[in-house]
Amino acid sequence: MLFESLLADRTRLMSANAIREILKVVARPGMISLAGGIPSPDSFPMDIIRELGDRILRKYGSSAFQYDRTEGFMPLCEALSVWLQKKGIHADSDAIRITTGSQGALLQLGMILLSKGDAVAVEAPTYLGALTAFNPFEPRYLRVDTDEDGMVPESLDRLLERERVKFIYLIPNFQNPTGRTLSGERRRTLAEIIVRRGALLVEDDPYGDLRYRGQSLPTVKSLAPDHVVYCGSLSKIFAPGLRIGYVVAPEPVRRWMVLAKQGIDLHTSTCTQALAAEYISGGFLEKHLPEIMRIYRPKQEAMLHALDRYMPKTCRWNKPDGGMFIWVEGPAGLDTEKLYRKAVERGVAFVPGKFFFTEPGEGNETMRLNYTMSDTQTLDKAVRLLAGVLSE
Amino acid sequence: MLFESLLADRTRLMSANAIREILKVVARPGMISLAGGIPSPDSFPMDIIRELGDRILRKYGSSAFQYDRTEGFMPLCEALSVWLQKKGIHADSDAIRITTGSQGALLQLGMILLSKGDAVAVEAPTYLGALTAFNPFEPRYLRVDTDEDGMVPESLDRLLERERVKFIYLIPNFQNPTGRTLSGERRRTLAEIIVRRGALLVEDDPYGDLRYRGQSLPTVKSLAPDHVVYCGSLSKIFAPGLRIGYVVAPEPVRRWMVLAKQGIDLHTSTCTQALAAEYISGGFLEKHLPEIMRIYRPKQEAMLHALDRYMPKTCRWNKPDGGMFIWVEGPAGLDTEKLYRKAVERGVAFVPGKFFFTEPGEGNETMRLNYTMSDTQTLDKAVRLLAGVLSE
Structure with missing residues (x-):
């Protein structure tokens, strides 16, 4: 094919994201999707957005539509600086970096840190989109054991003993794909390990604010501030179409990130950053969060009830205290990719768990179920159909 | 320094963009800047933006704030498909890719095409921001001669004879930094050369619609559609803070671009794409363009008058028929970087031309002057001050 010969070496590693391929099936008419990882549009504060649109035009005028700092729109950095104090993260607005989605943060980290063959330590299973951001830089992935309480610290410590790892990638709260949350005790142990080993940890926390029950746990960032790059996102607590993520990183990581971002997109959209700044500083985020919980909690309860x-x-399966996912483990020998094909014929889609593991052969009997995009009756029906296929 | 050892090899090449450093000086109180390359905020259609904000809420509702296709928001692709016909570019909406600024397009092209040491052919001088997008992939740059009529086709042909080049990077209209426009005859010759040589050309065209005088020339894309990646931008004809660029590329380039973009930012902001879709499809772009010319033309005339x-x-110096820049060449031996330091002391900033050349030692006597950000009186004063420093 014309130009096939022009391909860079790395491009051969950029296979289409398997989950994105699965999500194409979801678009079929009549399909019930437990496959996505996208927030319910009912959770978007549309009335607030309308008000904020007027507000940014009045307050910022044409400057909300002009080129802006690569580091981020200053009023948004200031609003996040205040907001993050609740998570025990003390960062001046100057130390905060805005990214184009948290995907943009992961890309920047891959770009500045990973040479070909460098090692990244990841949970087994882990978030596939992070690997998509790192893959162009051709790293190796080293798996760290996980269980119901998240990453197993001893497994990480043994890995850091024998391998030079550029960074550890971790989702501590309501993890994608498992919905698991790293326990408080393990957070302290992990913090101790990365400080002792001089390691860098990327704490990706898009779901931390989606807690329906129980107490928030301290961020790893708050326990080892000099060793953690904290990545946040407004996709699940405002709206994903704005593409706003943010990062609190130690120097010099945050300085390199700015250099990388100059080449990536110069800066994130000024007007979506202005909307986000007003959403947070105006107190709308704080007011709207309980509304999102009010939407998601009954959905999760409906799915758990149907599973029972x-x-x-x-x-x-597990019963996460928040987030968007439930992780189901079938009996040994079950092949959920085969199950997936049968389920789709009956009109239900989910994501087979094997796609979230970096080592082939792991997770064949697992599946990720999402409950944010359907109503409670539909969730009941979907689980009933899925259980029917499983029982055959 | 902590973590300095974690740096990827490529990061050492990501020095701060010299022009961005120069632009920091511009922020000093009282400084007149001829240094930037940013559009006048007076050119942003603020009343139209207000109307479009209401319109996208009515028309698209929450879907303008949801995750969307990596390829681009379909109504924007459809609007661009119609708009591009005027440029002789016939692309179905399915063949158009939306990028986060045209910077995002250049990053994707670098990512999918460039392995370390691969060659990219560039004009001398060329746009520095493009190099910032390509640098992380560690290419070599090969210079192609240019003169008043833009890239010299014979120089490119000789280069392609002796070197394997991944792509040629070209700004055909009102080039950054020179303001020069590739002549119609050269466009035909270049098209013939790239087809004959089986080469791929990236036609970056952010300024093509900013024409104050004379007739538009055919895009190289229209003359060699299978060999050209056409990159457009709404930054100069709508607003740069929206970060909307677009690409019309041959298969398989556009397929690889989607894979790259999944890892880069998943997709460009849905709501800024929705604004752009309505701006174009509603006929506002077509109505607003003459207004932008009405703002810029007298500024350019004032600068040309003051230069005389x-x-x-x-x-x-040259007298471009549009765009945002005038290119000044001093006598042999002039060092415009030294001149820059003196000019800044007098309160005028510009960009020394040497920063736009990939080969050290070229362009020492040149400078890029921008006129979009000041009023006509200020432009007169700035050129007078600059001429005073030059005469010393």
Whole structure:
């Protein structure tokens, strides 16, 4: 094919994201999707957005539409500086970097830190979109064991003993894909390990604010501030179409990130940053968060109830205190990719868990179920259909 | 320094963009800047933006704030498909890719095409921001001669004879930094050369619509559609803070670009794309363009008039039919970087031309002057001050 010979070496590694391929099936008419990882549009504060649109035109005028700092729109950095104090993260507005989605943050980290063959330590299973950001830089992935309480610190410590790792990638709260949350004790142990080993940890926290029950746990960033790059996102607590992520990183990481971002997109959209600045500084985020919980909690309860009611005894699943996912483990020998094909014929889609593991052969019996995009009745029906296929 | 050892090899090449450093000086109180390359905020259609904000909320509702296709928001692709026909570019909406600024397009092209040491052919001088996008992938730059009529085709042909080049990077209209426009005859010759040589050309065209005088020339894309990646931008004809660029590329380039963009930012902001879609499809772009010309033309005339009046006879400059820049060449031996330091002391900033050349030692006697950000009286004063420093 014309120009095929022009391909860079790295491009051969950029296969289409398997989950994105699965999500194409979801678009079929009548399909019930438990496959996505996208927030319900009902959770978007549309009335607030309308008000904020007027407000940014009045307050910032044409400067909300002009080129802006690569580091980020200053009123947004200031608003986040205040907001982050609740998470025990003390960062001046000058130390905050705005990114084009948290995907943009992961890309920048890959770009500045990873040479070909460098090692990144990841949870098993982990978020596939992070690997998509790192893959162009051709790293190796080293798996760290996880269980119901998240990453197993001893497994990480053993890995850091024997391998030079550029960074550890971790989702501590309501992890994608498992919905698991790293326990408080493990956070302290992990913080101790990365400080002792001189390691850098990327704490990706898009779901931390989506807590329906129980107490928030301290961020790893708050426990080891000099060793953690904290990545946040407004996609699940405002709206993903704005593409606003942010980062609090130690020097010199945040300085290199700015150099990388100059080449990536100069800066993130000024007007979406202005909307976000007003959403947070005007107190709208704080007021709207309980509304999002009010939407998601009954959906999660409906899915858990249906799992209890319909699923065969051979299956196990967790009951996360928040987030967007439930992780189901079938009996040994189950192949959820085959199950997926049958389920799609019956009109239900999900993501087979194997796609979230970096090592082939792991997670064949697992699946990720999302509940944010359907109503409670539909969720009941979907789980019933899925259980029917499983029982055959 | 902590973590300095974690740096990827490529990061050492990501020095701060010299022009961005120069632009920091511009922020000093009282400084007149001829240094920037940013559009006048007076050129932003603020009343139209207000109307479009209401319109996208009515028309698209929450879907303007949801995750969207990596390829681009379909109504924007459809609007661009129609708009591009005027440029002789016939592309279905399916063949158009939206990028986060045209910077995002250049990054994607670098990512999918450039392995370390690969060659990119560039004009001498060329746009520094493009190099910032390509640098992380560690290419070599090969210079192609240019003169008043833009890239010299014979120089390119000789280069392609002796070197394997991944792509040629070209700004055909009102080039940054020179303001020069590639002649119609050269466009046809270049098209013939790239087809004959089987080469790929990146036609970056952010300024093509900013024409104050004379007839538009055919895009190289229209003359060699299978060999050209056409990059457009709404930054100069709508507002740069929206970060909207677009690309019309041959298969398989546009397919690889989507894979790259999944890792870069998933997709460009849905709501800024929705604004852009309505701006173009609603006929606002077509109506607003003459208004932008009405703002810029007198500014350019004021600068040209002041150059005629004040500049020493040893200097030469061009009179572009549009765009944002005038290119001044001083006498041999002039060092415009030294001149820059003196000019800044007098309160005028510009960009020394040497920063736009990939080969050290070229362009020492040149400078880029921008006129979009000042009023006509200020432009007169700035050129007078600059001429005063030059005459010393």
